[in-house]
Amino acid sequence: MTETLSAPAPLGSPPAHEVLLDVRDMKTHFKVLDGIVPAVDGVSFSLGRGQTLGIVGESGSGKSVTALTIMRLLDIPPAVIGAESEVWFDGREILHMPLDSMRRIRGKDMAMIFQEPLTSLNPVLSIGEQIGEQVRLHLKVSRHEARDRSIESLRSVGIPSPEARIKQFPHEMSGGMRQRVMIAMALSCEPKLLIADEPTTALDVTIQAQILELLKVIQQRTGSALLLITHDLGVVAEMVDHVVVMYAGQVVEQGTANEVMLEPKAPYTMGLLESIPTAEKRGGRLSVIKGVVPSPFHLPPACRFEPRCPYAWDLCHEVAPELYPVVGSGSGRRARCHLHQAAGESRRVAALELHADAMRVGRGLKEDPA
Ligand SMILES: Nc1ncnc2c1ncn2[C@@H]1O[C@H](COP(=O)(O)OP(=O)(O)OP(=O)(O)O)[C@@H](O)[C@H]1O
Ligand code: SF4
Numbered sequence: 189m190t191e192t193l194s195a196p197a198p199l200g201s202p203p204a205h206e207v208l209l210d211v212r213d214m215k216t217h218f219k220v221l222d223g224i225v226p227a228v229d230g231v232s233f234s235l236g237r238g239q240t241l242g243i244v245g246e247s248g249s250g251k252s253v254t255a256l257t258i259m260r261l262l263d264i265p266p267a268v269i270g271a272e273s274e275v276w277f278d279g280r281e282i283l284h285m286p287l288d289s290m291r292r293i294r295g296k297d298m299a300m301i302f303q304e305p306l307t308s309l310n311p312v313l314s315i316g317e318q319i320g321e322q323v324r325l326h327l328k329v330s331r332h333e334a335r336d337r338s339i340e341s342l343r344s345v346g347i348p349s350p351e352a353r354i355k356q357f358p359h360e361m362s363g364g365m366r367q368r369v370m371i372a373m374a375l376s377c378e379p380k381l382l383i384a385d386e387p388t389t390a391l392d393v394t395i396q397a398q399i400l401e402l403l404k405v406i407q408q409r410t411g412s413a414l415l416l417i418t419h420d421l422g423v424v425a426e427m428v429d430h431v432v433v434m435y436a437g438q439v440v441e442q443g444t445a446n447e448v449m450l451e452p453k454a455p456y457t458m459g460l461l462e463s464i465p466t467a468e469k470r471g472g473r474l475s476v477i478k479g480v481v482p483s484p485f486h487l488p489p490a491c492r493f494e495p496r497c498p499y500a501w502d503l504c505h506e507v508a509p510e511l512y513p514v515v516g517s518g519s520g521r522r523a524r525c526h527l528h529q530a531a532g533e534s535r536r537v538a539a540l541e542l543h544a545d546a547m548r549v550g551r552g553l554k555e556d557p558a
């Protein structure tokens with residue numbers, strides 16, 4: 189942890205109006221018995237109004253902590269938020285605003301869908317009571333109007349007979365139906381931003397596809413922005429315009445979904461893509477990134493991906509890479525890797541060729557030399 193976590197700092201200025209969410213140098217660390225976990229360690233990204241952004245990365249990379257920090261849902265302590273970190277939402281800085289003000293934004297302008305709806309829904313309240321309560325809290329409408337609105341939002345997420353369903357309790361519904369209820373609840377106040385953290389991981393494959401399709405349709409219909417967290421790059425390709433790839437608490441690559449999926453620039457993203465089990469790859473060699481995500485208590489000294497990186501050289505062990513602009517791309521395209529500095533140029537060419545080969549082999553387009 190650095191001193192930036194304790195010294196208060198004056199806030200910067202708001203982003204342009206078209207930027208809905210602007211995360212700046214977010215640091216969320218946890219003080220635990222064994223030491224300090226730098227779960228989110230200097231993360232920055234932004235999301236435009238009505239746009240979609242995916243955050244991807246392996247387990248433990250800091251995706252959920254990023255979302256929970258934005259929503260101000262972490263207990264402080266043990267969480268410690270960087271004093272210089274800022275999160276601007278709809279023209280206001282929300283990370284340092286009083287919690288009362290944040291509660292008025294949360295659930296109304298900014299809503300979140302979690303992985304497991306059963307743990308997020310209240311087991312002793314009917315579905316109608318839960319959605320109605322949320323609506324009345326934020327929209328100051330009558331009980332009757334809140335009920336109508338609850339029925340309408342259940343109908344909008346494809347729940348049949350919503351008039352009857354509002355009387356049911358969460359345990360009386362299937363996992364897929366519960367997730368639809370969560371989405372209905374999140375959407376009941378027409379938020380400007382919807383954060384979905386692995387919204388389909390707990391569901392079976394056919395229901396997963398239905399829920400993702402539903403999220404996409406609703407996002408397009410309502411014009412809300414979507415921040416979708418997933419470990420699944422296939423989902424990203426289907427669902428979002430822009431992507432942030434996280435590894436060990438840091439952003440390691442960012443760009444449009446097409447740029448990141450088709451022309452990854454950070455070796456970590458290349459490895460993730462090489463290990464996607466696609467139908468095309470069946471029968472071909474499936475490469476998996478070797479090694480494991482480092483312990484937060486024993487991070488590598490410079491590049492955090494170095495122990496697992498097939499392209500690492502001395503510099504990677506000595507100097508921590510920044511999030512460098514990718515040569516020949518727009519300003520939003522960045523990669524945290526020395527391959528994108530002049531010193532890494534020849535290695536970069538070789539790495540990109542090896543990645544292209546690995547993807548061709550994976551698709552069965554070339555003989556596997558191994
Ligand atoms: N309350 C907490 N106290 C201590 N450490 C925590 C806490 N919550 C998260 N962490 C740690 O922070 C790191 C990031 O966790 P996070 O839950 O954000 O990962 P994730 O990318 O969402 O992973 P997954 O894909 O498994 O959901 C991990 O090392 C995790 O153990
Ligand atoms: S900086 Fe070095 S070790 Fe890190 S990802 Fe790039 S090549 Fe690999």
Ligand SMILES: [Mg+2]
Binds near residue numbers: 251252253385
């Ligand atoms: Mg998570």
